[in-house]
Amino acid sequence: MEAAQFVMPGSYGRGIPVWQDAGLRAARRLVSAFESALGQWWTPRIVEHPFLMPAAEYKEVFDNYTNVYETTVPEAGGSCVLTPDNMSASVGLLRKHGGEEPLVAVGGLLRVLPGGAQPLFRDRHIWPAVQVTHLVSEQNAVAELERHRLAVTRLHEMLCLPVMTVRTGSLASYGRTTYLTVSCLPDGRPTVTATLYVMSGRYRDRLLTDSEVIDVGFTGKLLALVALHHRDAFGLVLPSVLADAQVGLLVEEAGRRGQQWQADQTQGGVRVRAMQSAPQPYARRRAERRLLRQGVPLIVGVRGDALRMARRYPLRRADLPALPEPQALHGELAAHDDRLRRISADRFSAGLKEAGRLVARCDRCAETNGEEIFGWTVPEAGEPCGVCGAPGSEVLLGGRFY
DSSP: OTTTTSEEEEESSTTOEEEOHHHHHHHHHHHHHHHHHHTTTOOOEEEOOOSEEEHHHHHHHOTTOOOOOEEEEGGGTEEEEEOOOSHHHHHHHHHHHOOSSOEEEEEEEEOOOOSOOBTTTBOSEEEEEEEEEEEEOGGGHHHHHHHHHHHHHHHHHHTTOOOEEEEOSTTTTTEEEEEEEEEEOTTSOEEEEEEEEEEOHHHHHHTTOSSEEEEEEEETHHHHHHHHHSEETTEEOOOTTTOSOSEEEEESSOOHHHHHHHHHHHHTTOOEEEEEOOSSHHHHHHHHHHHHHTTOSEEEEEETTEEEEEETTTTEEEEOSSOOOHHHHHHHHHHHHHHHHHHHHHHHHHHHTTTTOEEEEOHHHHHHSOOOEEEEEESOOEEEOTTTOSEEEEEEESSOOO
């Protein structure tokens, strides 16, 4: 991510990464992709809450949370917390203005960080942080939570990341229904990527609402996971939905032919970045490598009458009979994304199914077999119990992991 100029090599301090322009644009595309996934059912509203929140207002909801920074700001009414969570502010907006659509808060969260930091996985300043708040009726809560689950799953698919959802009771004091989406690291170890709750009654009461409160959240960890999975010897390999430039165009000199082709692709919904290079082979190779480091999925090279396309992961070059049309490029980008999904899905399968962490258990064996169960898969997958053969369902084994 540093080579792609997403983040700076240094930081403002432990747990505070410094984002660069390319990373900011990728974060915006991440939010836009999620907005489109939510758009299948709702017209969500995107907001960004103030960085300061009155401490009393926050503590009325989260009285026992100590991982917050507090300061005194007379102009803001006295004691304030530096935004550690958006839910109470979002519920306040929904109560004030009404509406049945979810509210999507985007911004940064600041939390006390004991121990070491792990950039984008465990930070003091968590950015981007995306938090959905949705007020729904009691009878529709689980059905609405399922739609949010499908939207988060769809986001992972667009990012070419493997994902499953588990239902867990380990956070019952926070959510009366708790879903966690689980992906994996490149070595197959599971990692949590998003949280989805129907909040417990005590939080609903503290938020002064008669509605059920759905809370869904994920962070820039998703971008870090993309970078861990999708890379080759030249650097970051971005899924097409995140790539600022989906196609790089290498030309020896600016000409009307290349300009018209680039304009046609833009009109056809393909993002193209043109880069001029000297005719010498080493100069063209340097220009190509700059595009590769930026994560560009496809590169089209024009040299006289010769045309070539470079595809990623693994890098393969092939001659072209003509400059491709937008429809052909959309097909190439879809094939590119499919390659990324297959590779990461193989790691997921090896890390969970083949490693014996994703198994079937009946209720009796789940309670008496001495195994630590992280959660039950959603939707429920009925299978014979792997211990006794009785009807069971799929569970993910293991203790807490992040």
